Amino acid sequence: MSLTFGLLGLLRYSDSTGYDLAKLFKETINSIWHAQHSQIHRELNRMQEQGWVSSQVVVQEGKPNKRVFSITDDGMKALEKWLHEPADLYQNRRSPLLINILLGAVSPEETLRKLKKERDDYVAALEPHIQKNKELIEGFKSSFKNGEEESLYWQMAVDFGIAEAKMVIQWTQECIDRLEKELSDTNSNLIHGVPTEPQTQGVWE
Secondary structure, eight states: OOOOHHHHHHHHHEEEEEEEHHHHHHHHHGTTTTTHHHHHHHHHHHHHHHTSEEEEEOTTTTSSSSEEEEOOOHHHHHHHHHHHHHHOOOOOOOHHHHHHHHHHGGHHHHHHHHHHHHHHHHHHHHHHHHHHHHHHHHHHHHHTTHHHHHHHHHHHHHHHHHHOOOOHHHHHHHHHHHHHHHHHHHHHHHTTTOOSSSOOOOTTT
C-alpha cells in the first residue's frame, strides 16, 4: 500500500494535523503499513506541492500554532483512481521464523522452542488486540462523519488481522505436534538401537 493513499484515505474522514495523522496512522493502518512520523510529514508536504492536500495554520492561545491538512478535490480524485486499480495479490510477510523452520533440521529442538514461543506470543496478544480494535472502531463511529456506516469496512480489515493471528496459532500448534512426534520417534529409535539413517559401513571397503 502506498503511504500517499493511506494518508489521503485518513484525511477523507477528517481534517487533521500531521501529529494527529501520525497517531491515527499508528493506531490503524500501521498494522499493515509501517511509517515513521518524519515520513508522514515529508509525504504531506509532497502531496501539498502536488495539490492533493491543502493546509492552514491555526493560531492557538498559549500553545504553538498548528498546521491542519485537508484533502483537496484533486486528492479525492487521485484516491478514487487508486482504489479502482487492481490490488496486488496478498503475500505473507517476510518472517524470520519461516526461514528458521525451512532450515530447522539443523537444530530440531531450537525450531520447536521457537514455534512454541511464536504460538504463545500470538495467544497472549490476540485477546488484547481484539479488545483494542473494538474500542478503536467504537471511537471511529462517534468521531467521524459517516463513521457508523463506514465502520463496516474498518471491521472487515480488523477481522482479517484476527483471522491471520488465529491461523498462525493453529499452524504453529500443528507444526509443534508434528515435530514433537518426530523427535519422540527419533529418541525411541536411538534407545532401542534402531538406526535413523541408512548404514554406510562397508561402502568404502
